[in-house]
Amino acid sequence: MKIKAIRTTPLTVPYTQPIHTSYGPRDAARVILVEIEDDAGNIGYGESIAGPALQSVKHLLDKTAPSLIGCDPRGVDALVQNAMRDILSLPGANLDLFARRVVAGLDMALWDLAGKASGVPATVLMGGPLHDDVGYYAFINGDTPEELAAEGAKAVAAGAPVIYMKLGRGDDLDIAVVAAVRKAIGGARLRLDSNEAWDVMQARAMCNRLAHFNPEFIEQPVPGTSPSALKQVRQAAPFAIAADQAIHTPADVFAYVSADAADVIVLGPHETGGIALLLKAATIADAAGIRLCIHAVPETQITTCASFHAARTIANIDDANQEMAYLLSESLITAPSLKLINGRLAPWEGDGLGFSLDETAVARAAKRAKEELL
Ligand SMILES: [Mg+2]
Known part of the structure; x- marks a missing residue:
């Protein structure tokens, strides 16, 4: 062979x-x-x-x-x-x-x-499945609070238990958007991501304002260059803090969990250099009792399938991971459908990654x- x-x-x-x-x-x-x-x-x-x-x-x-x-x-x-x-x-x-x-x-x-x-x-080669299905959140987009709120309501109506949205558009606009989305999604779980937009002082102030809307975590509120900065935000924030851009490698995971700088690690195969290294990184987070949330980038259904196989073998996988391929205007695969049922994706038949x-x-x-x- x-x-x-x-x-x-x-x-x-x-x-x-x-x-x-x-x-x-x-x-x-x-x-x-x-x-x-x-x-x-x-x-x-x-x-x-x-x-x-x-x-x-x-x-x-x-x-x-x-x-x-x-x-x-x-x-x-x-x-x-x-x-x-x-x-x-x-x-x-x-x-x-x-x-x-x-x-x-x-x-x-x-x-x-x-x-x-x-x-x-491929799951079998990765050590075999620990989970049957895998959970994902709905990533909502739009230009205005009204558009994002409508997207949020639509996602919840379609069965999404967790809503995710980007911040970093300006503090007051961010608050207006989150307020509109929270109102539209009712009691659904809400995750926020400001993609390194703030410094520590601004992040602390924003976390205090955002607490009113009960987010379960915010991703990488400060630049990913400093475990200390994220730790400072984490110590002051009234909800959980996730590390994303800060972490690419198993060694990065070790550094962040050793520094108590994050509640959740957000990491995907395009940062680690593939699944083999993603699995090692996940194991280090698991040893610290911290979940790994699969990260997505502008990728296609090919990556969604690959990440899914990995996620099934990760003991400490989050219950709401990221996938972005469904936001594309067309699919590069004929099967599987990758259709979520109540935010969860079930396995499909086939050797390797199993897609056509x-x-x-x-x-x-x-x-x-x-x-x-x-
Ligand atoms: Mg992120």
């Missing part, structure tokens, strides 16, 4: 409406589809986030791919570590998070291929990406 070929294809899939964050709006998921084929004709699929520049991610993937040819795809952990080391050893390429983003697509494709080649779901790629949707996404590069 040997890897025979690796192909990479840039894809662009627009969102139905822009995603707002404190970093600015996002109009589409831009990824690089990674296909790894073995000598029996099995193909594993993964995706790397095509940022900050599509060409640079594709270049590094294409440069790394030859070292995987001839290797047994079932050695996922070692192959991912070798690929990461290869990228980081390129002169001037020691950008840790960037290397992790590149390698994440290889990791996903390897889990998919290893499962298909072995005739088992929609070749025509992929072709459309590849055409869009090609046009953007012209």
